[in-house]
Each structure stands twice: as C-alpha cells, then as structure tokens.
Amino acid sequence: MAVCVTKGHMPQPLVDLQPFCHAADGTHPLLESPWSRGSWTYATDGSILVRVPKRGRTAKTLGPPGVAELFKRHLERADNFHPLSRVIDRSRLPFQDGIPCAIAHRVFDGRFLRLIELLPNVQVAAHCGGRLDPMVFRFDSLGAGLLMPMREAF
Numbered sequence: 001m002a003v004c005v006t007k008g009h010m011p012q013p014l015v016d017l018q019p020f021c022h023a024a025d026g027t028h029p030l031l032e033s034p035w036s037r038g039s040w041t042y043a044t045d046g047s048i049l050v051r052v053p054k055r056g057r058t059a060k061t062l063g064p065p066g067v068a069e070l071f072k073r074h075l076e077r078a079d080n081f082h083p084l085s086r087v088i089d090r091s092r093l094p095f096q097d098g099i100p101c102a103i104a105h106r107v108f109d110g111r112f113l114r115l116i117e118l119l120p121n122v123q124v125a126a127h128c129g130g131r132l133d134p135m136v137f138r139f140d141s142l143g144a145g146l147l148m149p150m151r152e153a154f
Contacts, residue, residue: 015143017043019115020050035063042067048112049134050145074146078125078136084117087124106131106149116147 020043022031034043034055041055042063051071087103095101095110095117103113104126116122120140134146 014055015050015052015119015139015141017041017050017052020048020145021045030062030064037063038068040068047109048115048145048147050143052141052143070146071144074129074134074136075144077129078127080126081123081138082126084113084122084124084137087126088113100150103135106133106135108135108147108149112147116145119143119145 017034021033022028022045024032028046031044031046034041036042036054036056039054040051041053042049042051044050044064044067049067049070051067088101095114097109097111099110100107101110101113102108103124116124116137119137122137122139125136132149132151134148136144136146138144
C-alpha cells in the first residue's frame with residue numbers, strides 16, 4: 001500500500017483521486033485526471049473538488065483555473081467540523097445516486113456523499129455559507145474538499 005508522509009504527521013494511505021475526476025469521455029479533458037498546482041494535487045468532476053498535498057510527478061500540471069482561490073475562500077469561512085456520520089440524515093442511508101440527502105441546511109446527491117464517506121476520517125463543516133455554497137469537508141493526509149449542493153430536491 002502506498003503512503004503519504006508529510007513533515008510532522010504520521011504516514012497516511014494515499015487517497016485515490018481518480019474517482020473524483022470527470023469520466024474520460026473527452027468532453028472535459030482538463031477534469032479527467034488529477035493535476036498539481038503549487039503545493040497541492042487536485043481532482044474534480046465539476047461538482048466535487050478535492051485536494052491533497054502535492055504528489056510529485058504522478059499528476060499533470062494543467063487543470064482548471066481558480067481552484068486555489070475557491071479553497072481559500074471557502075475554507076476560511078468553514079467552522080464547526082463534525083464527522084460525516086454525525087451530520088447526515090440517517091433516513092437516506094445508504095447513499096444512492098441521484099437521491100438527495102440533507103446536510104447542514106443544504107441538499108446533496110448521494111453519489112458524491114458515497115465518495116466522501118470512503119475518505120479516511122472525513123469531517124464536514126456545519127457552517128460554511130449559504131444554501132447554494134459548497135459543503136466543505138476535510139480528511140486525513142491534510143486533504144480537503146468542496147461539494148456543490150443540488151439546486152432542487154426531488
């Protein structure tokens with residue numbers, strides 16, 4: 001098993017970022033695999049965005065612009081982090097594709113919550129903006145992420 005060692009922290013298993021990327025169908029080539037910029041490696045499919053400490057040569061350097069600024073803006077406002085299991089609507093378990101689930105006064109697609117719950121020691125910010133702002137979450141290996149809410153519950 002590969003591990004990520006960050007100065008001053010215990011070794012952590014590397015999180016597979018590919019499930020957070022857009023399908024490799026040619027419609028969004030910049031989003032089809034993780035990329036690195038600055039001190040971070042990122043992955044997104046357009047609805048969910050995650051970052052982990054930079055992974056060196058394994059990631060490309062070309063990705064969508066503005067992701068560092070998105071993290072800065074939303075992580076600064078986020079507070080009151082709790083384990084995901086404490087803030088979910090238990091009536092919606094297990095998470096399913098397209099099925100809405102309420103967390104912190106917003107509604108999210110179960111497909112993305114299934115991905116997030118697989119992250120090690122994931123915690124969700126209870127307060128991080130308005131109804132259409134992304135949910136902020138963090139996880140082991142100094143990882144963090146943003147998940148866009150569903151615009152309407154079905």
